[in-house]
Amino acid sequence: DRPPRLLRAFIFPREGEVGREEVDNSATQRTIRVMQWNILAQALGEGMDSFVNCPLEALNWAERKYLILEEILTYRPHILCLQEVDHYFDTFQPILASLGYRGNFCPKPWSPCLDVEGNNGPDGCALFYDEARFDLVDSVNVRLCAVLIPTNQVAVVTTLRCRVTGRRLCVAVTHLKARSGWECLRSAQGSDLLQNLTTLTQSPGGPSGPIGTAPDTPLLVCGDFNAVPSEDVYQRFASSPLILDSAYKRLSRDGLSEPAYTTWKIRPTGECCTTLDYIWYSREAFSVDAVLDMPTEEQIGPNRLPSYIYPSDHLSLVCDFSFKKQEE
Ligand code: NDP
Ligand code: CA
Structure with missing residues (x-):
């Protein structure tokens, strides 16, 4: 018998908010649901990660892929940002295409998956x-x-036009360099991504706005930043002239703190329970209408992640956004 799935509730941060900002009419139909998830590359999970409390059997791809798909289909996001995808062409692209999704994939130039015997190709962002x-x-x-x-x-950076509102948005997915000791590299990579996003969100041919104003096209940036909130790269995003905010702060009581963890695993070097994954959004363009709560320590269980009930060492982040009322 399989143990029960992780049941997680949506939190509605705007409820009861005093002086809440106006949103477009019929906002509920206009919700944009976004999922950010490092799904754990199959080759890394089986070949390199050494999650000491997770039996190899729980990582068997033939079953694990259904747990990943089940998680995605439970929430049915309109936008799905994934890291560590090493089964894009043979699994996610065809299956998600049959469910009405279109995708773009960018493999890492020298994916560590390629060092694992029997690998399925490089991992990357999708x-x-x-x-x-x-x-x-x-x-x-x-x-x-x-x-x-x-x-x-x-990173993959995709500009979309919403068919309901006619409005454009720019979505990015990235996976920054892992491990401690690489804080400076992550910071530099974050700067480069912000620079790219600045260029890509300026209206084509139009004059760029003054420094410190929101971009022409609002942004959603999803990623495994491999950085805790005190790190430089986080601070760079939080103080960027692109005027971004991190959606998961809305889970906290004061709206100012990130959750206690987005990944929780046990390696031979010890337990790792930390916040590395984020959904950044253009604060002036979007409201955060709902945020999927993190499972409790008890739900995750003593052996942590991945496990028979949850297929990755990273938890999915799911948020509902809506466009704020457009200025006339
Ligand atoms: P990263 O250091 O960013 O990490 C790669 C993956 O390892 C991530 O998915 C990360 O997961 C995971 N990881 C993090 N911590 C650990 C840990 N303690 N134990 C096991 N896995 C962990 O990778 P790079 O992109 O820098 O690539 C590293 C590898 O790529 C090298 O080992 C090398 O084989 C290869 N490479 C080859 C080059 C060449 O010239 N041929 C050049 C560069 C790299 P998470 O994000 O979830 O933490
Ligand atoms: Ca990993």
């Missing part, structure tokens, strides 16, 4: 969107640089 809801305007794959030197980390 960005899917619901084709019934969005038209594709443009999508680019970006190799992140650190002070002009190309690195092994990438």
Whole structure:
């Protein structure tokens, strides 16, 4: 018998908010649901990660892929941002296409998956969107640089037009360099991504706004930043002239703190319970209408993640956004 799934509730941060800002009429139908998730590359999970309390059997791809798909289909996001995808062409692209999603994939130039025997190709970032809801305007794959030197980390940046509101938005997914000791590299990669996003969100041919104003096209940036909130790269995003905010802060009572963890695993070096994953959004353009709560320590269980009930060491982040009322 399989143990029960992780049951998680949506929190509605705007409820009871005093002086809440106006949103477009019929906002509930206009909700844009976004999922951010590092799904754990199959080759890394089986070959490199050494999650000591997770039996190899629980990582068997033939079953684990259904747990990943089940998680996605439980929430049915309009926009799905994934990291560590090493089964894009043989699994996620065809299955999600049959469910109405279109995707773009950017493999890492030298994916560590390629060092694992029997690997399924490089891992990378994938960005899917619901084709019934969005038209594709443009999508680019970006190799992140650190002070002009190309690195092994990438991003997919896709500009979409919402078919309900007619409004454009720019969505990015990234996975920054892992491990401690690489804080400076992550910071440089974050700067490069912000620089790319600044260029890509300026209206084509139009004059760029003054420094410190919101971009022409509002942004959603999803990622496994491999950085805790005190790190430089987080601070760069939080204080960027693009005027971004981190959606999961809305889970906290004061609206100012990130959750206690987005990943929780046990390696031979010890337990790792930390916040590394974020959904950044243009604060002036979007409201956060709902945030999927994190499971409790008890729900996650003593062996932590991944496990028979949850297929990745990272938890999915799911938020509902709506466009704020457009200025006349
Ligand atoms: P990263 O250091 O960013 O990490 C790669 C993956 O390892 C991530 O998915 C990360 O997961 C996971 N990881 C993090 N911590 C640990 C840990 N303690 N134990 C096991 N896995 C962990 O990778 P790079 O992009 O820098 O690539 C590293 C590898 O790529 C090298 O080992 C090398 O084999 C290869 N490479 C080859 C090059 C070449 O010239 N041929 C050049 C560059 C790299 P998470 O994000 O979830 O923490
Ligand atoms: Ca990983």
